[in-house]
Amino acid sequence: MGGIARRLTWGLGDQAVSSMTNFVVGVFVARELGVAAFGIFSLVWVTYGVILNISRGLATDPLVVRFSGASTADWRQATARASGTAIAVGAAFGVLAAFAGFAIGGTLGAAFVALAVVAPGMLLQDSWRFAFFAAGEGHKAFVNDVVWAITMIPLLLLAAVHGSVWGFVLAWGGASLLAAGCGWLQSRIVPHFAGVRDWLRQHKELGSRYLIENVSNSGAAQLRMYGLGAIAGLSAVGAVRGAELLLGPFLALLMGLNLVAVPEAARVLREAPGRLARFCLTLGGVQAIAAATWGAILLFLVPDALGTLVLDDVWAHAQPLILPVSLSVTGAGIVAGAAAGLRALGAAPRSLRAQLWASAGYLGFGLVGAWFGGAVGMSWGSTIAMWLGAGLWWLQLRAALRERTPVQELPNLAESRTS
Secondary structure: OHHHHHHHHHHHHHHHHHHHHHHHHHHHHHHHHHHHHHHHHHHHHHHHHHHHHHHHHHHHHHHHHHOOOOHHHHHHHHHHHHHHHHHHHHHHHHHHHHHHHHOHHHHHHHHHHHHHHHHHEEEEEEEHHHHHHHOOOOHHHHHHHHHHHHHHHHHHHHHHHHHHHHHHHHHHHHHHHHHHHHHHHHHHHOOOHHHHHHHHOHHHHHHHHHHHHHHHHHHHHHHHHHHHHHHOOHHHHHHHHHHHHHHHHHHHHHHHHHHHHHHHHHHHHHHHHHHHHHHHHHHHHHHHHHHHHHHHHHHHOHHHHHHHHHHHHHHHHHHHHHHHHHHHHHHHHHHHHHHHHHHHHHOOHHHHHHHHHHHHHHHHHHHHHHHHHHHHHHHHHHHHHHHHHHHHHHHHHHHHHHHHOOOOHHHHHHHHHHO
Protein backbone atom coordinates (compact mmCIF):
# COMPACT_ATOMS: atom_id res chain seq x y z
CA MET A 1 0.00 0.00 0.00
CA GLY A 2 2.88 2.35 0.72
CA GLY A 3 4.20 1.96 -2.82
CA ILE A 4 0.77 2.67 -4.33
CA ALA A 5 0.30 5.73 -2.12
CA ARG A 6 3.74 7.05 -3.06
CA ARG A 7 3.13 6.60 -6.79
CA LEU A 8 -0.33 8.16 -6.56
CA THR A 9 1.10 11.09 -4.65
CA TRP A 10 3.68 11.77 -7.35
CA GLY A 11 0.99 11.38 -10.00
CA LEU A 12 -1.20 13.94 -8.28
CA GLY A 13 1.74 16.27 -7.74
CA ASP A 14 2.88 16.04 -11.34
CA GLN A 15 -0.57 16.58 -12.77
CA ALA A 16 -1.21 19.40 -10.33
CA VAL A 17 1.77 21.21 -11.83
CA SER A 18 0.72 20.39 -15.40
CA SER A 19 -2.95 21.23 -14.97
CA MET A 20 -2.37 24.38 -12.97
CA THR A 21 0.17 25.51 -15.55
CA ASN A 22 -2.44 25.03 -18.26
CA PHE A 23 -4.97 26.84 -16.07
CA VAL A 24 -2.66 29.83 -15.62
CA VAL A 25 -1.91 29.90 -19.35
CA GLY A 26 -5.61 29.84 -20.17
CA VAL A 27 -6.47 32.59 -17.69
CA PHE A 28 -3.54 34.75 -18.80
CA VAL A 29 -4.42 34.40 -22.48
CA ALA A 30 -8.13 35.00 -21.83
CA ARG A 31 -7.38 38.22 -19.99
CA GLU A 32 -4.88 39.44 -22.57
CA LEU A 33 -6.80 38.60 -25.74
CA GLY A 34 -10.51 38.77 -24.92
CA VAL A 35 -13.23 36.22 -25.64
CA ALA A 36 -13.04 36.10 -29.48
CA ALA A 37 -9.24 35.76 -29.79
CA PHE A 38 -9.32 33.36 -26.86
CA GLY A 39 -11.72 31.29 -28.95
CA ILE A 40 -9.01 31.01 -31.64
CA PHE A 41 -6.44 29.98 -29.03
CA SER A 42 -8.94 27.39 -27.77
CA LEU A 43 -9.29 25.88 -31.26
CA VAL A 44 -5.51 25.48 -31.41
CA TRP A 45 -5.61 23.98 -27.91
CA VAL A 46 -8.17 21.30 -28.80
CA THR A 47 -6.33 20.56 -32.07
CA TYR A 48 -3.19 19.87 -30.06
CA GLY A 49 -5.32 17.59 -27.89
CA VAL A 50 -6.02 15.43 -30.94
CA ILE A 51 -2.38 15.06 -31.95
CA LEU A 52 -1.44 14.43 -28.32
CA ASN A 53 -3.89 11.54 -28.19
CA ILE A 54 -2.56 10.16 -31.48
CA SER A 55 0.92 10.17 -29.97
CA ARG A 56 -0.26 8.51 -26.78
CA GLY A 57 -2.21 5.85 -28.65
CA LEU A 58 0.77 4.88 -30.81
CA ALA A 59 3.62 5.49 -28.37
CA THR A 60 2.98 5.82 -24.65
CA ASP A 61 -0.25 3.84 -24.14
CA PRO A 62 1.40 0.56 -25.29
CA LEU A 63 4.47 1.54 -23.25
CA VAL A 64 2.43 1.94 -20.06
CA VAL A 65 0.32 -1.18 -20.61
CA ARG A 66 3.17 -3.54 -21.48
CA PHE A 67 6.22 -2.13 -19.70
CA SER A 68 4.95 -0.88 -16.33
CA GLY A 69 7.11 -2.64 -13.74
CA ALA A 70 9.28 -4.25 -16.44
CA SER A 71 13.02 -4.76 -16.08
CA THR A 72 15.18 -1.65 -16.45
CA ALA A 73 16.73 -2.92 -19.69
CA ASP A 74 13.36 -3.65 -21.29
CA TRP A 75 11.95 -0.32 -20.11
CA ARG A 76 14.89 1.65 -21.52
CA GLN A 77 14.66 -0.04 -24.91
CA ALA A 78 10.89 0.46 -25.04
CA THR A 79 11.16 4.09 -23.94
CA ALA A 80 13.73 4.86 -26.64
CA ARG A 81 11.37 3.60 -29.32
CA ALA A 82 8.23 5.13 -27.79
CA SER A 83 9.83 8.58 -27.47
CA GLY A 84 11.10 8.35 -31.06
CA THR A 85 7.57 7.51 -32.16
CA ALA A 86 6.23 10.58 -30.30
CA ILE A 87 8.69 12.87 -32.10
CA ALA A 88 7.82 11.31 -35.46
CA VAL A 89 4.11 11.92 -34.85
CA GLY A 90 4.85 15.53 -33.91
CA ALA A 91 6.98 16.10 -37.00
CA ALA A 92 4.35 14.62 -39.33
CA PHE A 93 1.66 16.75 -37.75
CA GLY A 94 3.89 19.81 -37.95
CA VAL A 95 4.14 19.52 -41.72
CA LEU A 96 0.36 19.22 -42.10
CA ALA A 97 -0.36 22.03 -39.63
CA ALA A 98 2.09 24.38 -41.36
CA PHE A 99 0.49 23.80 -44.76
CA ALA A 100 -2.98 24.26 -43.26
CA GLY A 101 -1.93 27.42 -41.46
CA PHE A 102 -0.49 29.04 -44.59
CA ALA A 103 -3.60 28.04 -46.53
CA ILE A 104 -5.99 29.47 -43.92
CA GLY A 105 -4.04 32.68 -43.37
CA GLY A 106 -4.92 35.41 -40.91
CA THR A 107 -4.79 35.08 -37.14
CA LEU A 108 -6.05 31.50 -37.10
CA GLY A 109 -3.56 30.39 -39.76
CA ALA A 110 -0.62 31.98 -37.93
CA ALA A 111 -1.64 30.22 -34.74
CA PHE A 112 -1.57 26.83 -36.48
CA VAL A 113 1.85 27.55 -37.98
CA ALA A 114 3.10 28.29 -34.46
CA LEU A 115 1.63 24.99 -33.25
CA ALA A 116 3.43 23.19 -36.07
CA VAL A 117 6.76 24.54 -34.79
CA VAL A 118 6.34 23.44 -31.17
CA ALA A 119 4.39 20.17 -31.56
CA PRO A 120 7.38 17.73 -31.75
CA GLY A 121 8.91 19.08 -28.55
CA MET A 122 5.58 19.01 -26.72
CA LEU A 123 4.94 15.40 -27.66
CA LEU A 124 8.45 14.35 -26.63
CA GLN A 125 8.02 16.02 -23.24
CA ASP A 126 4.70 14.23 -22.75
CA SER A 127 6.26 10.87 -23.63
CA TRP A 128 8.92 11.28 -20.90
CA ARG A 129 6.19 11.78 -18.31
CA PHE A 130 4.45 8.52 -19.14
CA ALA A 131 7.74 6.66 -19.41
CA PHE A 132 8.74 7.76 -15.91
CA PHE A 133 5.42 6.65 -14.45
CA ALA A 134 5.69 3.29 -16.21
CA ALA A 135 9.03 2.85 -14.42
CA GLY A 136 7.52 3.89 -11.08
CA GLU A 137 9.61 7.10 -11.05
CA GLY A 138 6.88 9.70 -10.84
CA HIS A 139 9.18 12.17 -9.10
CA LYS A 140 11.09 12.60 -12.36
CA ALA A 141 7.89 13.47 -14.22
CA PHE A 142 7.11 16.00 -11.50
CA VAL A 143 10.51 17.69 -11.88
CA ASN A 144 10.11 17.73 -15.65
CA ASP A 145 6.76 19.53 -15.49
CA VAL A 146 8.15 22.02 -12.97
CA VAL A 147 10.89 22.87 -15.48
CA TRP A 148 8.23 23.45 -18.15
CA ALA A 149 6.17 25.66 -15.83
CA ILE A 150 9.11 27.81 -14.75
CA THR A 151 10.36 28.23 -18.31
CA MET A 152 6.92 29.29 -19.48
CA ILE A 153 6.69 32.34 -17.19
CA PRO A 154 9.15 34.65 -19.01
CA LEU A 155 7.94 33.42 -22.40
CA LEU A 156 4.32 34.32 -21.58
CA LEU A 157 5.37 37.76 -20.40
CA LEU A 158 7.26 38.24 -23.66
CA ALA A 159 4.22 37.08 -25.65
CA ALA A 160 2.04 39.57 -23.77
CA VAL A 161 4.19 42.41 -25.11
CA HIS A 162 3.38 41.35 -28.66
CA GLY A 163 -0.25 40.51 -27.83
CA SER A 164 -0.89 37.97 -30.61
CA VAL A 165 -2.44 34.50 -30.52
CA TRP A 166 0.53 32.92 -32.31
CA GLY A 167 2.91 34.45 -29.78
CA PHE A 168 1.07 32.80 -26.91
CA VAL A 169 1.07 29.46 -28.75
CA LEU A 170 4.85 29.70 -29.17
CA ALA A 171 5.28 30.60 -25.49
CA TRP A 172 3.03 27.77 -24.31
CA GLY A 173 4.65 25.13 -26.50
CA GLY A 174 8.17 26.54 -26.72
CA ALA A 175 8.77 26.03 -23.00
CA SER A 176 8.32 22.30 -23.57
CA LEU A 177 11.56 22.17 -25.61
CA LEU A 178 13.68 22.79 -22.51
CA ALA A 179 11.58 20.33 -20.51
CA ALA A 180 12.05 17.72 -23.26
CA GLY A 181 15.83 18.23 -23.02
CA CYS A 182 15.55 17.84 -19.26
CA GLY A 183 13.81 14.50 -19.83
CA TRP A 184 16.81 13.29 -21.80
CA LEU A 185 19.15 14.31 -18.95
CA GLN A 186 16.92 12.55 -16.42
CA SER A 187 16.64 9.30 -18.36
CA ARG A 188 19.87 9.27 -20.36
CA ILE A 189 17.83 7.68 -23.14
CA VAL A 190 18.19 8.85 -26.74
CA PRO A 191 14.94 8.60 -28.77
CA HIS A 192 15.35 5.78 -31.28
CA PHE A 193 13.95 6.91 -34.60
CA ALA A 194 15.11 3.82 -36.47
CA GLY A 195 12.98 1.72 -34.13
CA VAL A 196 9.71 3.53 -34.81
CA ARG A 197 8.59 1.07 -37.47
CA ASP A 198 9.42 -1.91 -35.26
CA TRP A 199 7.60 -0.33 -32.33
CA LEU A 200 4.46 0.25 -34.37
CA ARG A 201 4.55 -3.27 -35.77
CA GLN A 202 5.18 -4.99 -32.43
CA HIS A 203 2.35 -3.11 -30.72
CA LYS A 204 -0.02 -2.93 -33.65
CA GLU A 205 -2.81 -4.77 -31.83
CA LEU A 206 -2.90 -2.29 -28.96
CA GLY A 207 -1.60 0.79 -30.72
CA SER A 208 -4.06 0.76 -33.60
CA ARG A 209 -7.05 0.36 -31.32
CA TYR A 210 -5.82 2.92 -28.79
CA LEU A 211 -5.10 5.31 -31.65
CA ILE A 212 -8.67 5.09 -32.90
CA GLU A 213 -10.00 5.24 -29.34
CA ASN A 214 -7.96 8.31 -28.40
CA VAL A 215 -8.60 10.13 -31.65
CA SER A 216 -12.33 9.48 -31.48
CA ASN A 217 -12.33 11.00 -28.00
CA SER A 218 -10.26 14.12 -28.71
CA GLY A 219 -11.56 14.36 -32.27
CA ALA A 220 -15.14 14.51 -31.03
CA ALA A 221 -14.15 17.33 -28.65
CA GLN A 222 -12.38 19.18 -31.47
CA LEU A 223 -15.23 18.80 -33.96
CA ARG A 224 -17.68 19.82 -31.26
CA MET A 225 -15.76 23.07 -30.73
CA TYR A 226 -15.37 23.68 -34.47
CA GLY A 227 -19.09 23.07 -34.90
CA LEU A 228 -19.93 25.42 -32.05
CA GLY A 229 -17.74 28.10 -33.63
CA ALA A 230 -19.50 27.68 -36.98
CA ILE A 231 -22.97 27.71 -35.40
CA ALA A 232 -22.64 30.26 -32.60
CA GLY A 233 -19.33 32.07 -33.26
CA LEU A 234 -15.85 32.19 -31.72
CA SER A 235 -17.12 33.95 -28.60
CA ALA A 236 -19.16 30.83 -27.76
CA VAL A 237 -16.02 28.71 -28.10
CA GLY A 238 -14.19 31.05 -25.75
CA ALA A 239 -17.06 30.84 -23.25
CA VAL A 240 -16.98 27.04 -23.17
CA ARG A 241 -13.22 27.00 -22.79
CA GLY A 242 -13.51 29.56 -20.00
CA ALA A 243 -15.97 27.34 -18.11
CA GLU A 244 -13.64 24.37 -18.57
CA LEU A 245 -10.76 26.43 -17.20
CA LEU A 246 -12.70 26.97 -13.98
CA LEU A 247 -12.59 23.20 -13.47
CA GLY A 248 -8.77 23.35 -13.59
CA PRO A 249 -8.09 22.45 -9.92
CA PHE A 250 -10.31 19.37 -10.16
CA LEU A 251 -8.86 18.37 -13.53
CA ALA A 252 -5.47 18.34 -11.80
CA LEU A 253 -6.85 15.57 -9.56
CA LEU A 254 -8.59 13.70 -12.37
CA MET A 255 -5.62 13.69 -14.73
CA GLY A 256 -3.15 13.07 -11.92
CA LEU A 257 -5.02 9.93 -10.93
CA ASN A 258 -5.38 8.87 -14.56
CA LEU A 259 -1.66 9.30 -15.13
CA VAL A 260 -0.96 6.45 -12.73
CA ALA A 261 -4.32 4.65 -13.01
CA VAL A 262 -3.39 2.22 -15.79
CA PRO A 263 0.02 1.25 -14.33
CA GLU A 264 -1.60 0.71 -10.92
CA ALA A 265 -4.52 -1.22 -12.38
CA ALA A 266 -2.03 -3.40 -14.26
CA ARG A 267 -0.17 -4.08 -11.00
CA VAL A 268 -3.44 -4.94 -9.22
CA LEU A 269 -4.34 -7.31 -12.04
CA ARG A 270 -1.00 -9.13 -11.74
CA GLU A 271 -0.94 -9.30 -7.94
CA ALA A 272 -4.63 -9.65 -6.99
CA PRO A 273 -6.95 -9.98 -10.01
CA GLY A 274 -10.04 -10.21 -7.84
CA ARG A 275 -9.49 -6.68 -6.57
CA LEU A 276 -9.52 -5.00 -9.98
CA ALA A 277 -13.27 -4.26 -9.98
CA ARG A 278 -13.10 -2.65 -6.55
CA PHE A 279 -10.03 -0.65 -7.55
CA CYS A 280 -11.81 0.75 -10.62
CA LEU A 281 -14.94 1.60 -8.64
CA THR A 282 -12.90 3.43 -6.03
CA LEU A 283 -10.92 5.29 -8.68
CA GLY A 284 -14.04 6.43 -10.54
CA GLY A 285 -15.96 7.26 -7.39
CA VAL A 286 -13.22 9.46 -5.94
CA GLN A 287 -12.96 11.44 -9.15
CA ALA A 288 -16.73 11.88 -9.48
CA ILE A 289 -17.10 13.10 -5.89
CA ALA A 290 -14.21 15.53 -6.35
CA ALA A 291 -15.74 16.93 -9.55
CA ALA A 292 -19.16 17.39 -7.95
CA THR A 293 -17.61 19.10 -4.93
CA TRP A 294 -15.58 21.53 -7.00
CA GLY A 295 -18.60 22.30 -9.19
CA ALA A 296 -20.63 23.13 -6.08
CA ILE A 297 -17.86 25.47 -4.89
CA LEU A 298 -17.87 27.29 -8.22
CA LEU A 299 -21.67 27.58 -8.24
CA PHE A 300 -22.28 28.75 -4.69
CA LEU A 301 -19.06 30.21 -3.28
CA VAL A 302 -17.43 32.15 -6.13
CA PRO A 303 -18.74 35.73 -6.34
CA ASP A 304 -19.00 37.58 -9.64
CA ALA A 305 -16.22 39.94 -8.60
CA LEU A 306 -13.76 37.07 -8.18
CA GLY A 307 -14.84 35.44 -11.45
CA THR A 308 -14.34 38.71 -13.30
CA LEU A 309 -10.95 39.15 -11.67
CA VAL A 310 -9.86 35.74 -12.95
CA LEU A 311 -11.38 35.67 -16.44
CA ASP A 312 -12.19 39.33 -17.09
CA ASP A 313 -14.99 39.64 -19.68
CA VAL A 314 -14.92 35.87 -20.38
CA TRP A 315 -16.52 35.29 -16.94
CA ALA A 316 -19.94 36.65 -17.95
CA HIS A 317 -20.05 34.21 -20.88
CA ALA A 318 -18.69 31.23 -18.93
CA GLN A 319 -20.74 31.49 -15.73
CA PRO A 320 -24.00 30.01 -17.14
CA LEU A 321 -22.03 26.94 -18.28
CA ILE A 322 -20.57 25.98 -14.88
CA LEU A 323 -23.37 23.58 -13.89
CA PRO A 324 -23.50 21.47 -17.09
CA VAL A 325 -19.70 21.44 -17.47
CA SER A 326 -19.28 20.32 -13.83
CA LEU A 327 -21.81 17.51 -14.31
CA SER A 328 -20.06 16.46 -17.51
CA VAL A 329 -16.68 16.24 -15.78
CA THR A 330 -18.31 14.28 -12.95
CA GLY A 331 -19.41 11.74 -15.54
CA ALA A 332 -15.90 11.71 -16.98
CA GLY A 333 -14.63 10.67 -13.55
CA ILE A 334 -16.96 7.65 -13.63
CA VAL A 335 -15.69 6.79 -17.11
CA ALA A 336 -12.06 6.98 -15.99
CA GLY A 337 -12.43 4.11 -13.53
CA ALA A 338 -13.81 1.75 -16.17
CA ALA A 339 -11.29 2.90 -18.78
CA ALA A 340 -8.35 2.12 -16.48
CA GLY A 341 -9.67 -1.39 -15.91
CA LEU A 342 -10.15 -2.09 -19.61
CA ARG A 343 -6.65 -0.79 -20.40
CA ALA A 344 -5.10 -2.96 -17.68
CA LEU A 345 -6.94 -6.01 -19.01
CA GLY A 346 -5.68 -5.23 -22.51
CA ALA A 347 -9.31 -5.39 -23.66
CA ALA A 348 -8.67 -2.97 -26.50
CA PRO A 349 -11.65 -4.10 -28.65
CA ARG A 350 -14.06 -3.44 -25.79
CA SER A 351 -12.57 -0.09 -24.81
CA LEU A 352 -12.57 0.91 -28.48
CA ARG A 353 -16.24 -0.03 -28.83
CA ALA A 354 -17.16 1.98 -25.76
CA GLN A 355 -15.13 4.99 -26.85
CA LEU A 356 -16.54 5.08 -30.39
CA TRP A 357 -20.14 5.02 -29.20
CA ALA A 358 -19.45 7.51 -26.40
CA SER A 359 -17.62 9.89 -28.75
CA ALA A 360 -20.37 9.72 -31.34
CA GLY A 361 -22.92 10.61 -28.68
CA TYR A 362 -20.72 13.38 -27.28
CA LEU A 363 -20.35 14.98 -30.69
CA GLY A 364 -23.93 14.41 -31.84
CA PHE A 365 -25.67 15.54 -28.65
CA GLY A 366 -23.29 18.49 -28.37
CA LEU A 367 -23.92 19.78 -31.89
CA VAL A 368 -27.68 19.33 -31.60
CA GLY A 369 -27.57 21.28 -28.36
CA ALA A 370 -25.44 23.98 -30.00
CA TRP A 371 -27.93 24.33 -32.83
CA PHE A 372 -30.83 24.89 -30.46
CA GLY A 373 -29.10 26.69 -27.59
CA GLY A 374 -25.60 27.86 -28.50
CA ALA A 375 -22.92 27.34 -25.85
CA VAL A 376 -25.44 26.50 -23.11
CA GLY A 377 -27.27 23.98 -25.28
CA MET A 378 -24.04 22.31 -26.35
CA SER A 379 -22.88 22.01 -22.75
CA TRP A 380 -26.08 20.29 -21.65
CA GLY A 381 -26.10 18.01 -24.69
CA SER A 382 -22.53 16.95 -23.99
CA THR A 383 -23.39 16.29 -20.34
CA ILE A 384 -26.23 13.94 -21.24
CA ALA A 385 -23.97 12.09 -23.67
CA MET A 386 -21.20 11.79 -21.07
CA TRP A 387 -23.46 10.06 -18.55
CA LEU A 388 -24.92 7.71 -21.16
CA GLY A 389 -21.37 6.88 -22.18
CA ALA A 390 -20.38 6.19 -18.57
CA GLY A 391 -22.99 3.43 -18.38
CA LEU A 392 -21.65 1.90 -21.60
CA TRP A 393 -18.04 1.95 -20.35
CA TRP A 394 -18.97 0.06 -17.18
CA LEU A 395 -20.97 -2.51 -19.10
CA GLN A 396 -17.91 -3.19 -21.23
CA LEU A 397 -15.66 -3.50 -18.18
CA ARG A 398 -18.05 -5.95 -16.56
CA ALA A 399 -18.12 -8.04 -19.73
CA ALA A 400 -14.31 -8.01 -19.97
CA LEU A 401 -13.97 -9.14 -16.35
CA ARG A 402 -16.39 -12.00 -16.93
CA GLU A 403 -14.49 -13.09 -20.04
CA ARG A 404 -11.25 -13.25 -18.05
CA THR A 405 -12.57 -14.82 -14.86
CA PRO A 406 -15.11 -17.62 -14.27
CA VAL A 407 -18.43 -16.19 -13.12
CA GLN A 408 -18.23 -17.84 -9.70
CA GLU A 409 -14.83 -16.25 -9.02
CA LEU A 410 -15.73 -12.73 -10.19
CA PRO A 411 -16.45 -10.21 -7.44
CA ASN A 412 -19.89 -8.76 -7.90
CA LEU A 413 -19.68 -5.09 -8.92
CA ALA A 414 -22.78 -4.27 -6.94
CA GLU A 415 -21.25 -5.85 -3.83
CA SER A 416 -18.01 -3.94 -4.47
CA ARG A 417 -19.94 -0.70 -4.35
CA THR A 418 -21.14 -1.40 -0.82
CA SER A 419 -17.97 -2.91 0.55
